[in-house]
Amino acid sequence: MKADRLGNVLLSKAGRMILLLVISVACASIASAATYTVTKTADTNGVCNPGVDCSLREAIAVANTLSTNDTINFVIPTSDPGCSGGVCTITLSSSLGQLVINSASSSGSLTIINTSSTQRIEISGNNATRVFQVNSGANVT
Structure with a gap:
């Protein structure tokens, strides 16, 4: 050398x-990987600002556009109106429909995980027949 x-x-x-x-x-x-943090139980369809203002629907929408290995986790304050007694319930808006997970690329994956040991996350379909639609080719855990 x-x-x-x-x-x-x-x-x-x-x-x-x-x-x-x-x-x-x-x-x-x-x-090549991103983590989106859901910060509220409200089912909104705006822009995900991870860690600040992001709904589960918004986080999934961003992940749907990427061909990377992404993670969605939850840090919802106990003061959120959808939280009570250690359980946070995300109630889907009937006007927005089911949560759709697409495959941006067969090389990407999506992991949705609750890492909290003190808070349980529940998703209510609000009387819908389907909560999640996972499209062909999507790699979800």
């Missing part, structure tokens, strides 16, 4: 290209 007079390693053109490729792959893998 060659070095300049200050001891800095000098890379050939091929070496620089390989280093650039390694850095690109590392950056792509870092950006």
Whole structure:
């Protein structure tokens, strides 16, 4: 390996290209997964601002547009109107219908998980016959 007079390693053109490729792959893998945090029980169909203002429907909508391995988790304050006695109930709006999970790409997946040990999450279909529609090709856990 060659070095300049200050001891800095000098890379050939091929070496620089390989280093650039390694850095690109590392950056792509870092950006290849996202976590969306549901912060309310309200069933809204707006824009998900993860960790600040995001409904389950909004989080699923964002994840549907990506071909990455995404996670949806829940951090809903106990002061939320849908929470009582350690249970937070997300009641689907009849005007918005069921929650639809698409496959943006067969290479992506979606994990929906409640990591709280003190709070249970329930989803009410509000008398609907179906709460979730998981389309063909979607990889969901």
